[in-house]
Amino acid sequence: MSGTTSDTLDIDPPAFERVRRLLRARAGIELADNRQSLVVARLMRRVRALGFDGFDPYLDLIEHDEPECTQFVSALTTNVTDFFRERHHFEALADLAARASKNVPFKVWSAACSSGQEPWSIAMTLKATSDAPPTWKVLATDIDAEILEKAKDGVYPVEQAAAVAPELKAAHFSPDRTGCYLRVRDALRSRVFFAQLNLLGDWPMKGDFDAIFCRNVLIYFSPENRLTVVRRLTARLKPGGVLFLGHSEAVLGIPSELTPIGKTAFRRTGAQA
Template sequence: MTAAAERSSSSPAGALVTGEFSFSAANFREIAEIAKSEAGIDLPQSKATLVYSRLAKRLRALGIDTFTEYCATVRANDDERDSMIAALTTNVTRFFREAHHFEHLRTAIIEPLAESARRGNRVRLWSAACSTGQEPYSMALTVLSVIPDAASLDIRILATDLNPHVVAHGKNGLYQKEELRDVPPNLRAKWFAPVPGDSRGSLKIADEARSLVSFRQLNLMGTWPFSGPFDAIFCRNVVIYFDRDTQSMIWNRLTRMLKENGALYIGHSERISGPASSMLSTDGITSYRRKNSKSP
């Protein structure tokens, strides 16, 4: 009998999920409590199978036999706690995802700010869940399509994510050809180049684009070590992981980071709630602008 079969056969009859590892309701509750306290992630018990499948890979990687042992490891090890949270979140992304947001960014934010930027004024953008970098680099390419010399001006894009592994990927700026299929051909030709000697056919985004973006690990539930204000913030498909109260809190914090008339872009399945609702006005599909202080 294999070790996996031994573990399966020894699983208690009351296991929450039947599988390779013992996974009880108590294990799920502990994982859910850690995910909520550390990252604001709301995990109802209906997600038990998903949690099991995502974390079983961590148990195999660590050579751990039960979720009880794994929970003890997570409690004792900050790095594994980060890895657990990263495993429970989905990093689905692509260049120019929701293209209408980037068109709005170009026409409503960057073009009106271009002359001001050339006079030396600052422009600040934030990708608040940057994943492996496609979103902030799409923002950078949008900026460069309007202001080709943006790298020499005071224009910066902050790119943050909870997962340190995807942040490191974004810093590298390397992507496979198929990942660039949604990049407009003129931008792809101008701002990406093959990596010499790379057998995988990787392409690297140009230094002019990379220099606009600063990547940092950041937990949206924690302290934000910057004050803004931002001309535009992308926070898409993030708050869907949170409960209603946490969603309202995050929307409020993000909105207060915006300049007056600054733009907030959210996911197509998300809705603004809480105090932010009175501070924002709709300005397109899942696009909002912060009202100025004289607005009713």
């Protein structure tokens, strides 16, 4: 049985297995079998706040309590991100937008957007591309409801925006009264739409995309789920559209409709290539 020792909690092997099973079922995330201390560190405060003295009653609760389960997933996801992470992807996006038809809306999906730095970087890139189609929009999704709220808020400590070029910072952020935080300006906000979405669940949105960013999330999935998600993403690309993956995301068996066009960028075969 999992229980209390002094100021920390222990998690026994059956409870740890339950955590792994629940996280896999809810988010497709595979926890390595040596991550007990991570689980304790991320969940202990919540277990205690609920008045439990061990993991078993907490796990009983999240099995049928949806909001609690949402918090559980949020606590166990890794949300590390940055503005203009892997800058070469944003250069490729600008190039794609510059060559796209001006008569059709240009659509980009940031498919695991974390706290928003990725979709805001996409939006800043498109705004700065003078020959991009006049109508464009960015869909930003993540499974983690809490991190999605931060993404939507679009408020960041000044030091977190270090990777944003000064002219983009001046154009797209306004400082708060303390000067410690930067807030995304409204003009950019009107182009970015946020929604909660599990990459392993249903994708209710309609239409296809010119570019999809699905970076640094597949690494947490099983090889089978990685492949499934990449196939589904490929099917959501317009012909000539580009899929951007994270730098460490080797996907065994890239679908035959995708052609590598640089570091972890793949173009769907068809028109516009």
